[in-house]
Amino acid sequence: MSVVSRSVGNAFRNKIRTSAVVIILAVAIGLALSMLVANQAVASKVDSLKASVGNNLTVNPAGSRGGLGGGEPLTTAELTKASAVEHVTNVTGTLSVRFSNAAAETNTSTGGNGPAGGQGGPGGGFGASGTTSLESAVEPGSLGQRNNSNGSSGSSPDSGQGPVAAPAGFSIPIQATGVSTSTTATGAAINVTSGAQLTDFAAESKQALVGSTLATKNSLTVGSTFTVQDRTMTVTGIFDAGTEFDNNAIYLPLAATQTLTDQTDQLSSLTVTVDSIENMAATQTALTAALGADKVDVTSGSANLDSAITSLGSVQNISLIAFIASLVTAGLIVLLIMIMVVRERRREIGVLKAIGASNRTIGAQFVIEALVLVVMGSVVGAVVAAFSSNPIANALVAGNTSTSTTAVGVPGAGPGGAGPGGGFGGGEDFTRARGAFAGAEQLIGTVSTSLGWQTLVFGVAGILLIAALGALIPALLTAKVRPIEVLRGE
Template sequence: MGVVSRSVGNAFRNKVRSGAVVVILAVAIGLALAMLVANQAVGAKVDSLKASVGNNLTVNPAGSRGGLGGGNPLTTADATKAAAVAHVTGVNGTLTVRLANAATASTSGSAGGPADRGGAAGRFGSSGTTSLVSAVQPGVLGQRNNGTGSTGSPTGGTAGGTTQPTFTIPIQATGVSSPTTAAGTALKLTGGAQLSDFAANSTQALVGSTLAAKNSLKVGSTFTVQTRTMKVTGIFDAGDAFDNNGIYLPLAATQTLVDQAGQLSSLNVVVDSIENVAATQAALTTALGASNVDVTAGSNNLQSAITSLGTVQNISLIAFIASLVTAGLIVLLIMIMVVRERRREIGVLKAIGASNRTIGVQFTLEALVLVVLGTVVGAVVAAFSSNPIVSALVAGNTGSTVSAAGPVRGGGFGGGGFGGGGFTRTRGAFAGASQLIGTISTSVGWQTLVLGAVGILAIAAIGALIPALLTARVRPIEVLRGE
């Protein structure tokens, strides 16, 4: 116990120097911990991307994008064929349609019902009507793209001498067969509960937050789709105002309401492993017919994102090791200086019978006291600096270029994201690498602290061991002769 007490006391013999050493060690150790946290956070993000995006495929009708082009609707039979393909673990079919406001449709004569599949002057038709009023205004671009097809007045125009009504954005209704979105992930609800009744006569609906606010809806409120009264079971937040200007309905109910029995807009196919995505993509194309479907994957963007994150992981690992070595060198230099300053003290201790081992342990414990204090302060530094550091590393190693495949948005509605007529918006899997990565959050957990502390203490012990061994070279007679 005497050795321990002397070590602690000696660590604070020169308070100014000890304080400076602790500060310097805190910076090095804090950087080491921050890099360790960044490495773990990026690794977790890579695993998350592989699990959520890397093994997903999207099947759309061939030649159909954003309501433009041809293609025939997918069917439930296609979903059955897709489910039978090797390595496919799940198939989620959706039907996405557009619903016009009933009052606007009756006064303008457009979007009168399921039979209204097109519109004059370049307008996209809708599949039915709803009592809901869109929460998003078309603006100049929406009127220009969907009014007359020209670049003229944003308030409408003429086509063949006929005055065209002002364009209003319809509401996207997506029919799903489970409590998930088209991408196969659960919707983020801000109130209420997920869909639970998926029968053809179901009256359940999920409403986007901006659409709910526009129409003064809350959980339990009702609205109409065609002639059916629907009840709001939950309100969701999809991330932006446009995506929240939509509703989710049970798939069978959607097919019944718009008279599209057995039809699907797209299929989200889950593959058992990211390694089997390419082979499964080819197998799905063969099974469903290359002339009938387009099978796409986010593999290109995913690989770009994983490569970028791998670079960040390597940088953070190298920086972690470099910071540990730096901390070890700091301890080494400080303890060499301390040993030289205390040669007389060491000589006296050895003269009265102290062993080299006892003296070495004393100096090692003294170094560890300083390192422990530096680690405590460094952990605080890491807690505040890890998020900015990982953000800077990711931003510096990830391109912001969006791939040619995405993000895919609807051709009409002023660049909006409605996917009608056999197309479902698939933003997540086809966004650029930077959009795919999104935000990486870090946290300094006790596991990280333990792992980092073990590494730091090991380096510190090595740094203190060399000066401790120098004590064995101090001969009492030489010290006393010098006195």
């Protein structure tokens, strides 16, 4: 009988013990594989976070965010200075504005809710920078009426009355963003689903991209026209920004937006791309010094990115330590089992030695027997890991991530924002502001795991190596005993 067949047969000599050993090994191996999968999933999450928000800085006027607060507009001079800062690879400027519906503004002005009515902007425009023929695709509802109401009572501060509501004909302003390239304020490409990107960025340009919900509301298709101020614009493309509010917006060439709103050379924000995540902090400090701390606020793509990466780094360390500990545990289990098996078969070892079996043959027999048990345990353990790795990974992440309060109702704009007169916006600036205040837990979200064949091969190879050592040590120690001593002892 060959060594292999004898070893396989010996592995099933005691079926009850074999079943118990396989179950115990399956738990240890399943935990080891789960930790290895969690470690790799967290590493992928870290790379994903760095790629998505790790290398962008946002420059806003000091004290201003999304059209609220104070400060002075940015200009191309600040853009040029920012471009010259070390480690900066690209700087793009945008101008966020709002356009009210021309017909609604006429009705509002007729009703006396213009500047005299105190409703916020010219002709009751609620901070709008101009007018458009487009009708908003978003109904104001209670929140829209509340956010765009007059902040005073209309009589005296002590009258006890609440804010004056927006007029009955009020409609949500159209958010607009002036861009110099076919990208959003965060530097990502605009997702044009129909038509083409902007190509004419001159001050006289008549091109525009329209959000999908706004286009549907106004029955616009590629090639349709609408007006902004006194200029007829042509729809070159329809874009999808992912939400109803963000799709109630338009993109215009930056120079054209500046001209139409009489904001020549003005910018709402700068998006600065840094060459590496490692240079983010130094570049943020350098930008603040170059542009002036009293003139600009420089923020990272997410204020909690460092916290999130640190938390994920802790999870990586924990999962790696747990993987090694599980491997060692599996090895100890095999070692103890094989010590017991070897002691039970001392007489058998003595007989094999007496008939000429070498130490290598005896050692190989017990190693193969142990590997049979480990292979069976690995099969069951892989099934365990497939179902347990995802909850284990997310439990580790949740346990090592501090939760911060997400700022709700942060004013923003976008595409677009509050015009010179103020008001509330949303979209990209809102997303940026929300991300800046969101806790690390919100930034990380969930971690998705996958037990691929590479991970399985790597994990099982490590387990088999530990198991082989655990089986070989007791077998070789016993095999060194002389046959006559073993048989005399029996």
